[in-house]
Amino acid sequence: MQFARGSLRYAAVPALLAAPAVLLTPLASAACLLAGAGVLFFHRDPERSTPPTGVVSPADGHVAVVREEDDRVRLGIYMRGRDVHVNRAPMAGVVESVDHVPGANKLAFRKESERNERLRFTFEDYDAEMIAGAFARRTRSYVEPGEFVERGQRIGHISFSSRFDVVLPPEYDIGDLTVAEGNRVLAGETVVARPSEAVTVDDSAVAEK
Template sequence: MTFHKEGYTSLALTILVIFVLNAVAHYYLPDSPAIQWILYTLSFVLFVIIVQFFRSPFIKVAQDEKHVICPADGKVVVIEETTETEYLKDRRIQVSIFMSPINVHVNRHPVSGIVKYFKYHPGKYLVAWHPKSSTENERTTVAVENSQGVTVLFRQIAGALARRIVWYVKEGDKAEQGDQFGFIKFGSRVDVFLPIGTKINVEIGEVVKGGITVIAEL
């Protein structure tokens, strides 16, 4: 288990705030140990929340070209046939994973291949499970074509709390199944669009693990 690089600034600010609050309490309330202990407790809880949010566990990815692995920790909230209108412009099976603030927020490539399309979209911050969040929220869209010519498209979607999406990909990059392609801060959602006929291995409400759970078979 390591601390993700995207959390360095947040951790530094948290430590600074904790230090200032406790220093002020000691200076202005030297005779109020109860208040000081309350601040100690709150400071510890805040520190733990930040550390657990930005944790980045070591995982062993079992790569398989036929498998689509889960791009994020969370819970499956959508499995439905829909039309992907941005890049593929055809019918697809959409599988969506909701990431709560307590989940690991690393995003991983579900398949290996070449990044054929990437685009960042500024947008709203509707709750991540809102039906229009896929098309109206701040988001990124990535399409990866594997060696068999099969394209899998996936999106990072910001939520009501997630106010920053980070990505590490661009068109033309080689994607390795299980490698990190991004990070979303403080709650979010990832949509995966699969070819019609793909075998789906998960169900609505199922808890899944990024880089480990095989959500589908091409």
């Protein structure tokens, strides 16, 4: 099992405290070890098998938002504490920018989280946002502007419960979605949208740009 980049240092703190804690009580030492194991479980990064076609989910969790805004479709996925928090590219494309946007830290499943702190990824054809929650304070990007990413490729992770939104290209509409609010999805594996017959998506053509 591999873990999210940079996450081992979070687990190291309680693990290192386990030794001196045993001088107080074995129970305190066990609690430290358990906390370290919990941190590692939270930051696990399993391999995924990306299907050959379709827009894939950028995150593990439950679909919390489906709506149209400015003639685009926004899909928001709420990640609970037990979900994998490594995020993946829903579509292939070139990263145009990665920007940190300051804001509040409301619970990620509430409407107020629309104003939360976030990490915004702008691609050629779509946008994605890693939205911090009430307890999430660390967002990390794995990609840089100008970099081409494959569909299903890891693009970053966020520590502790949070939300990931994707704003699909303008040629997609609500009818192209294959999921609805409340559905469980897996990053890089679950197809969340398929283009209509009038839309063609050729990842190989994008890669040649």
